[in-house]
Amino acid sequence: VKKPKIVVLGAGYAGMMTTKRLTQQFSPEEVDITLVNKHNYHYQTTWLHEVAAGTIDVNRSRIMISDVINTRHVNFVHDTVKQINKDDKTVELENGTLSYDFLVIGLGFEKATFGIPGMEEHAFSIQSVDKSRMIRDHIEYQFSRYRNEQDPDPSMLTIVVGGAGFTGIEFLGELAERIPALCKKYDIPRQDVKIIDIEAMSTILPGFDEDLLSYAKESLEARGIEFKLGTMIKEVKEDRVIVGEDREEIKTDTFVWTGGVQANRIVGESGFELTKGKVNVDATLRTPEQDDVFILGDCAWVMNEETGKPYPPTAQIAIQEADVCAHNIRTLIYGGTLRTFHFDNKGTVASLGGSDAMGTVFEGNKLYGMQAKVMKNVIDDRYLFMLGGPKLVLRKGKFRPF
Numbered sequence: 010v011k012k013p014k015i016v017v018l019g020a021g022y023a024g025m026m027t028t029k030r031l032t033q034q035f036s037p038e039e040v041d042i043t044l045v046n047k048h049n050y051h052y053q054t055t056w057l058h059e060v061a062a063g064t065i066d067v068n069r070s071r072i073m074i075s076d077v078i079n080t081r082h083v084n085f086v087h088d089t090v091k092q093i094n095k096d097d098k099t100v101e102l103e104n105g106t107l108s109y110d111f112l113v114i115g116l117g118f119e120k121a122t123f124g125i126p127g128m129e130e131h132a133f134s135i136q137s138v139d140k141s142r143m144i145r146d147h148i149e150y151q152f153s154r155y156r157n158e159q160d161p162d163p164s165m166l167t168i169v170v171g172g173a174g175f176t177g178i179e180f181l182g183e184l185a186e187r188i189p190a191l192c193k194k195y196d197i198p199r200q201d202v203k204i205i206d207i208e209a210m211s212t213i214l215p216g217f218d219e220d221l222l223s224y225a226k227e228s229l230e231a232r233g234i235e236f237k238l239g240t241m242i243k244e245v246k247e248d249r250v251i252v253g254e255d256r257e258e259i260k261t262d263t264f265v266w267t268g269g270v271q272a273n274r275i276v277g278e279s280g281f282e283l284t285k286g287k288v289n290v291d292a293t294l295r296t297p298e299q300d301d302v303f304i305l306g307d308c309a310w311v312m313n314e315e316t317g318k319p320y321p322p323t324a325q326i327a328i329q330e331a332d333v334c335a336h337n338i339r340t341l342i343y344g345g346t347l348r349t350f351h352f353d354n355k356g357t358v359a360s361l362g363g364s365d366a367m368g369t370v371f372e373g374n375k376l377y378g379m380q381a382k383v384m385k386n387v388i389d390d391r392y393l394f395m396l397g398g399p400k401l402v403l404r405k406g407k408f409r410p411f
């Protein structure tokens with residue numbers, strides 16, 4: 010009997026956890042499992058704001074795939090996905106082609122530019138280890154340049170962040186920690202550095218509890234972050250951003266866009282129908298047309314039936330979707346009842362840099378400061394434990410509060 014071929018694209022939260030669950034549910038004699046990723050490491054996307062600000066080392070945020078996935082059970086292909094041909098059930102890679110019986114797409118997100126002129130070309134985004142490391146190096150280089158010029162332009166030390174959602178706020182928190190250290194390193198007064206956040210909504214962190222977002226805003230403002238709320242970004246140029254109805258120009262050499270994500274463009278280019286940049290899937294996590302293709306994580310548009318709104322793009326959701334996906338692949342092979350996705354919200358905590366954080370856990374309990382930071386670390390360590398057991402927690406974990 011031919012063994013079913015399961016191909017998982019992307020080793021992010023969704024892809025890694027699906028692969029892990031598949032290896033637990035099937036023996037190597039039952040199925041062929043292939044995991045494709047463009048790097049030989051998995052990275053913690055939820056830590057990339059720290060890499061981008063330079064508050065953690067790059068290597069802390071990444072884990073070799075062969076350290077946590079049994080490569081005798083899983084065929085790991087270190088390659089880049091180019092296109093998915095769903096009609097003939099193949100995937101084109103940079104260096105070959107794979108065929109599948111079941112496909113799991115976990116290729117993650119890329120920046121959504123909303124058609125804002127210049128955003129594609131001139132904005133940095135916190136999107137991968139490589140792109141985050143470039144932000145870190147770029148910021149540090151600006152400090153070095155500023156120090157070396159006779160009459161330096163203040164735009165070298167003006168950092169503009171677009172968006173005050175979860176990623177934007179967490180990145181600002183890390184910048185608030187990192188900038189004083191860079192000032193010290195390059196002998197630059199702190200008041201020479203400006204960090205400005207531009208947000209189109211009238212509030213930061215839309216959807217968060219009022220007390221929590223006030224806490225976050227005050228904590229960041231106290232450390233020198235300026236907010237321009239209710240202000241649309243109109244255009245991004247190489248050396249400035251143009252904002253608001255009066256088209257105010259803010260000169261900057263560093264503009265980091267955190268204002269929106271969409272599915273990896275490969276899914277749209279492969280002919281999957283998109284809703285607001287993501288693939289519409291049903292509660293079994295498949296598109297209505299393809300019953301052998303699962304789409305998870307930030308590539309998927311999954312409706313929350315209770316609220317009538319789509320689930321937000323979060324690691325917590327991607328990880329929970331992986332369980333449903335692995336179960337459903339087993340069901341499609343051996344029969345039984347397909348599971349539908351229901352989100353079990355364990356809470357959300359945003360770090361604000363250093364030992365500060367805020368958020369909710371266990372049905373709305375609010376946490377602030379050090380308590381919240383400890384909880385954030387527990388959440389991060391729990392994921393590492395699920396992926397690689399206590400050894401991985403010891404190597405990469407955040408068991409210390411700061």
Ligand code: FAD
Nearest residue numbers: 019020021022023047054089090117306307322323324325
């Ligand atoms: P990803 O984790 O992005 O993984 C996609 C994988 O696909 C990557 O490994 C990538 O290398 C690979 N890949 C991409 N293109 C190709 C290709 N062409 N070929 C081969 N491989 C490819 N969520 C939370 O729940 N809590 C948080 O605290 C939180 N904090 C965040 C902080 C930041 C700074 C950011 C950016 C996001 C945060 N999120 C958080 C959101 C969360 O990180 C995403 O929702 C989550 O990463 C989505 O998981 P994924 O598996 O869909 O994609």
